[in-house]
Amino acid sequence: MDRYLSTDLWKQTAEKHSIWLGEPPEHSIRTIALSELHDEAACRKYIRWFQEYIDAPDMKVAASMLAKRIGYLWTAPLVIAMTFHHQHVTFQLENSFLYHPTLSANEGGTRFPFLAVNGLRAEPLSEDREFSREKVVEEMFAVQLTPLLKMLAAIAPLSMSILWENIMVRIGPLYTLEAEEAERESEHIQADFSYLTQGAPGHVFGVKRNPLTRFTDHKDNIPVAKSERITCCFYYQMSGEYCRKCPKIDNENKSQLK
Template structure:
């Protein structure tokens, strides 16, 4: 059932995340299939190219920034579909491409990639939504994302915890209690975020334990994303400024007070 992919809701979501449906532009400065990023040699070559293209000081920073971008372009829309629209959207990594527009100026001035998707499928949950939710998450995280993050961790090299927190900061706002636009699905969002960050076993993430739990805390009996990151994503080494949630901000303030 692909009816969801023809709805106004799906169209609005693709516009919000600037997803391109179909093949990437033929005149792109660079394209690479998401499936290729699971291969170490291809991933390392692309991250090396990306480093120069975005002006990162080294491959570690470039790999970390790429994980953030993937969290925004790919993982956040899939989790939005699951939790807010109650739909599973499946993609083929072989037919999903990161692409860099030929003219960064025409793309809002960014040198970071965008995502084109082809061969999408959508389905609604059966009566047992909890079992369905496990299957959706296992496909997104364990089957697709985890192998890619593991390759990025080697190519950077970047600690795997940094990469998982980069994903976390892109999906956590979807479940924020302040996300008023999602009030109609509040109960489902709360239940999904509890499962996503607290009760889901590590196997659903391709890991021994849930990699997102450490990035949350309880507020009024419900898990929420921590106000300050635990790990540093290295953004400051590229932009000469810190992310608002960077753990190094507190360290810098403490140093100035001494």
């Protein structure tokens, strides 16, 4: 195992983001490899099942909820490893599984999937951080995540803007919190966020232009994540309530939300 993957830094990150290190637990209700979600028939079959399992009204809502969950389970840990631990962690999609434990074995009671990963690899970023960073981002998005988002958009059907903002809401808070805690001591933290949301060309995301730029504002000429969403993720359609950042409700009603 790569040295980083045996450290408390990685183990704590994995635990915080509901990652099971190893093969998925036996007797799970449903298990599917991330690589299978790149296949239209397999992805459609899973989303239909997931829709029913979480009691979503349609595939559009189910796909949106899955994208948000993937941002939490998959994208956020890789971004944390890159920016805060200076590591390039690679998930092999065929050895990474969304799984739904039995409700009796699930302490949190959520019906949303967890992630089991096996055969992880990690290597430190090189001294040429800009080169390493581009390599990490291109693998994470253009090679692995973006094809899945495009598949979800096609079968739901659903706007890619919604799916990208679902990923962005998992990335933005990582940099906001760490920047405050570090009191801007680490320039690479802001540099990484600026690259992800402003500087990275579209091809490293597998699209024509950077899809995260529109979800940022500037504060003192520094890019920051928008405080409110531009798109709606449709959470209210299955929960009966709006999230605080939802663009569909006015500020007066937002102040009454918990």
